[in-house]
Amino acid sequence: MKRIITIFTICLAAFASANAQExxxxxxxxxxxxxxxxxxxxxxxxxxxxxxxxxxxxxxGSWMPNPYGDTIDMTRGxxxxxxxxxALPAPEIYTYNFVVDGVSVNDPQNILVQxxxxxxxxxxxxxxxxxxxxxxxxxxxxxSHPWYDSKVLGINRRLTVYTPYGYEANPKKKYPVLxxxxxxxxxxxxxxxMGRTAQILDNLIEKGLAEPMIVVMPNGNANQQAAVTLNIPxxxxxxxxxxxxxxxxxxxxxxxxxxxxxxxxxxxxxxxFIEKNFRAIAKPEARAIAGLSxxxxxxxxxxxxxxxxxxxxxxxxxxxxATPEQVATLKKAxxxxxxxxxxxxxxxxxxxxxxxxxxxxxxxxxxxxxSEGGHVWANWRxxxxxxxxxxxxx
Amino acid sequence: MKRIITIFTICLAAFASANAQExxxxxxxxxxxxxxxxxxxxxxxxxxxxxxxxxxxxxxGSWMPNPYGDTIDMTRGxxxxxxxxxALPAPEIYTYNFVVDGVSVNDPQNILVQxxxxxxxxxxxxxxxxxxxxxxxxxxxxxSHPWYDSKVLGINRRLTVYTPYGYEANPKKKYPVLxxxxxxxxxxxxxxxMGRTAQILDNLIEKGLAEPMIVVMPNGNANQQAAVTLNIPxxxxxxxxxxxxxxxxxxxxxxxxxxxxxxxxxxxxxxxFIEKNFRAIAKPEARAIAGLSxxxxxxxxxxxxxxxxxxxxxxxxxxxxATPEQVATLKKAxxxxxxxxxxxxxxxxxxxxxxxxxxxxxxxxxxxxxSEGGHVWANWRxxxxxxxxxxxxx
Numbered sequence: 019m020k021r022i023i024t025i026f027t028i029c030l031a032a033f034a035s036a037n038a039q040e041x042x043x044x045x046x047x048x049x050x051x052x053x054x055x056x057x058x059x060x061x062x063x064x065x066x067x068x069x070x071x072x073x074x075x076x077x078x079g080s081w082m083p084n085p086y087g088d089t090i091d092m093t094r095g096x097x098x099x100x101x102x103x104x105a106l107p108a109p110e111i112y113t114y115n116f117v118v119d120g121v122s123v124n125d126p127q128n129i130l131v132q133x134x135x136x137x138x139x140x141x142x143x144x145x146x147x148x149x150x151x152x153x154x155x156x157x158x159x160x161x162s163h164p165w166y167d168s169k170v171l172g173i174n175r176r177l178t179v180y181t182p183y184g185y186e187a188n189p190k191k192k193y194p195v196l197x198x199x200x201x202x203x204x205x206x207x208x209x210x211x212m213g214r215t216a217q218i219l220d221n222l223i224e225k226g227l228a229e230p231m232i233v234v235m236p237n238g239n240a241n242q243q244a245a246v247t248l249n250i251p252x253x254x255x256x257x258x259x260x261x262x263x264x265x266x267x268x269x270x271x272x273x274x275x276x277x278x279x280x281x282x283x284x285x286x287x288x289x290x291f292i293e294k295n296f297r298a299i300a301k302p303e304a305r306a307i308a309g310l311s312x313x314x315x316x317x318x319x320x321x322x323x324x325x326x327x328x329x330x331x332x333x334x335x336x337x338x339x340a341t342p343e344q345v346a347t348l349k350k351a352x353x354x355x356x357x358x359x360x361x362x363x364x365x366x367x368x369x370x371x372x373x374x375x376x377x378x379x380x381x382x383x384x385x386x387x388x389s390e391g392g393h394v395w396a397n398w399r400x401x402x403x404x405x406x407x408x409x410x411x412x
Numbered sequence: 413m414k415r416i417i418t419i420f421t422i423c424l425a426a427f428a429s430a431n432a433q434e435x436x437x438x439x440x441x442x443x444x445x446x447x448x449x450x451x452x453x454x455x456x457x458x459x460x461x462x463x464x465x466x467x468x469x470x471x472x473g474s475w476m477p478n479p480y481g482d483t484i485d486m487t488r489g490x491x492x493x494x495x496x497x498x499a500l501p502a503p504e505i506y507t508y509n510f511v512v513d514g515v516s517v518n519d520p521q522n523i524l525v526q527x528x529x530x531x532x533x534x535x536x537x538x539x540x541x542x543x544x545x546x547x548x549x550x551x552x553x554x555x556s557h558p559w560y561d562s563k564v565l566g567i568n569r570r571l572t573v574y575t576p577y578g579y580e581a582n583p584k585k586k587y588p589v590l591x592x593x594x595x596x597x598x599x600x601x602x603x604x605x606m607g608r609t610a611q612i613l614d615n616l617i618e619k620g621l622a623e624p625m626i627v628v629m630p631n632g633n634a635n636q637q638a639a640v641t642l643n644i645p646x647x648x649x650x651x652x653x654x655x656x657x658x659x660x661x662x663x664x665x666x667x668x669x670x671x672x673x674x675x676x677x678x679x680x681x682x683x684x685f686i687e688k689n690f691r692a693i694a695k696p697e698a699r700a701i702a703g704l705s706x707x708x709x710x711x712x713x714x715x716x717x718x719x720x721x722x723x724x725x726x727x728x729x730x731x732x733x734a735t736p737e738q739v740a741t742l743k744k745a746x747x748x749x750x751x752x753x754x755x756x757x758x759x760x761x762x763x764x765x766x767x768x769x770x771x772x773x774x775x776x777x778x779x780x781x782x783s784e785g786g787h788v789w790a791n792w793r794x795x796x797x798x799x800x801x802x803x804x805x806x
Contacts (some may be wrong), residue, residue, distance in 0.1 A: 062483065062792060069515050071513040071514045072514075110474075118515050119465040119466060121515075138532065154642060154643060154644050158568065165551075165577070167608075186688075189689075213719055246523045247525075249522070249524060294580075295583075
């Protein structure tokens with residue numbers, strides 16, 4: 019027994035050294051007075067940052083009127099801890115960073131970090147009704163990153179897949195599937211990180227508001243095997259103009275396939291991969307497709323090229339359009355939900371209004387959900403939280 | 413067709429705007445002259461960082477003689493881009509950051525970032541024989557994060573699970589399992605991030621050097637549901653001293669269970685969860701356990717409390733020990749590989765030498781692998797790359 023106690027003593031010593039992974043880290047932490055940041059108190063939030071030699075320290079945050087230009091000056095206090103206390107912004111997930119003598123710096127006290135493209139930014143989660151589904155539920159689904167071999171694109175490609183809580187405990191149950199597509203500059207990690215997909219689905223399912231479902235988040239960049247964080251060289255972007263010339267004389271169906279290789283891979287490779295490797299219900303009424311911006315374009319293209327595949331179609335702030343003929347074909351195919359969403363200051367709002375008009379003219383029942391604001395994740399989280407409860411209910 | 417071309421033009425416009433996810437990001441990037449960092453050229457590497465108003469900019473890197481104190485001064489050049497060119501360190505994965513007027517700043521040009529506890533640090537991968545298995549293989553396994561309900565610990569807990577390439581394509585094949593445990597300050601993401609487990613296994617399996625296997629990386633902090641990045645409150649650490657008093661009069665077996673609740677959960681809950689939910693071979697000869705530092709202690713404790721469970725045992729830089737009686741029991745149980753590893757300057761080296769002696773005295777065939785250096789991830793990657801090919805071969 020003495021030896022077992024010795025083990026504990028060593029573990030205890032290791033434990034005591036403040037999140038230390040490597041030996042040298044054992045010297046870190048503990049020396050400086052603890053700095054807490056951000057600290058929400060009532061209707062205010064305080065940001066703090068220690069900078070011994072700085073002249074000007076500012077706070078930059080996505081809640082500011084001009085999120086990409088505005089800053090708020092911070093004030094030097096005891097121990098060179100700079101701080102600023104501001105009115106708490108409305109409930110939402112925001113990003114922020116400090117600007118120290120002109121240099122962007124993350125908040126070292128805040129473990130919550132999002133990656134937007136190539137930038138890492140701290141998160142500020144303001145609690146409230148708007149964000150109640152954006153934080154961890156009691157029970158959580160599994161997030162996995164399988165790879166599928168794409169013959170269409172000639173590469174092995176990474177997916178993000180969410181399976182709901184209970185998937186492992188109910189090995190005979192089959193689930194419907196939402197295919198959820200990111201925008202330009204995003205990748206297969208965008209919806210799970212900035213979009214809070216796992217948290218939103220966990221909460222909606224836990225509350226009985228949404229059907230337990232699988233969510234598949236592919237990488238929508240046809241030239242990419244995986245997110246840039248994986249350090250796999252990305253092949254050059256295809257030259258769309260050249261492709262248009264090259265395929266100009268092909269029959270339309272062939273040209274569409276050639277020009278839309280990612281959507282072809284999604285519908286002819288990813289959907290079968292998921293239905294083979296996960297317990298998915300392989301029927302149109304158990305398939306939904308949604309996407310934001312470029313992914314909204316992919317959503318519309320998929321519904322145009324494969325009108326029978328998905329019964330639930332949700333283009334969000336979409337870069338895309340459909341002809342009256344394409345909408346008529348969709349209507350005939352028996353779409354169960356067409357949920358079109360856009361912000362009223364989005365630079366793509368006109369396109370969404372045009373699509374709404376075409377849908378109305380063709381008599382395709384649909385929802386045109388118009389929110390405040392623009393082309394931002396605050397809207398895309400809201401849309402997912404809004405349409406996910408409508409899926410697979412009919 | 414015209415409308416389809418319009419979709420492409422919109423997508424193209426979005427694509428062109430340099431990794432932009434939200435509209436406002438469209439204004440970012442492109443304005444400043446491109447800064448490349450780090451740039452490896454032949455036997456040198458150059459770091460660059462733009463700081464318009466800084467007085468002193470330094471480079472801090474884990475390859476320096478004292479990685480936690482040494483820095484190298486950088487020099488201001490055109491456009492306020494500070495830079496320093498140094499001799500390329502020996503092949504390995506290093507971490508680094510800039511120190512701008514006393515403030516630690518990550519390299520905004522480098523997408524490769526590791527989290528060590530609560531700190532985010534940039535990675536420098538120096539290519540060479542030592543690191544050839546640390547970068548992406550041609551074909552990659554699936555990394556997933558399932559959750560298991562622990563009755564022993566009373567919480568729902570997150571795991572990291574690696575399944576090898578081919579797992580999905582061979583739905584009848586069953587695989588052996590390596591349970592791979594992190595150290596103090598780590599969590600279920602440590603081995604996959606700092607340890608490069610997926611890359612190492614992908615490469616070893618692709619080269620035919622290791623058996624295709626499942627790797628399970630649990631969270632070894634009994635009070636934690638998941639890594640701190642998930643924003644789930646962590647319960648306070650148990651007070652080991654109080655527990656020792658509290659359980660002092662229990663029979664030894666009961667006391668061991670009470671004091672080792674995480675190891676009990678690992679062996680009685682995680683192992684069955686994996687063998688139920690993955691295509692795992694449920695036999696001792698198809699189970700391996702390995703762990704670093706505190707996880708090395710967990711490895712030894714698991715082999716002491718459950719001598720029949722694992723045929724492959726690999727304590728790495730371990731905080732733990734075993735009695736002659738425990739080793740004798742293990743020998744009797746028929747261990748197939750006992751791989752003990754430690755750095756020759758590790759603060760736990762004496763403990764490993766003692767364990768080596770006990771193993772020798774008890775006649776348990778084993779490998780005592782002594783490497784240069786200390787209690788660092790460079791060694792733990794090396795150990796994994798070294799012992800993984802020895803698993804499940806007998």
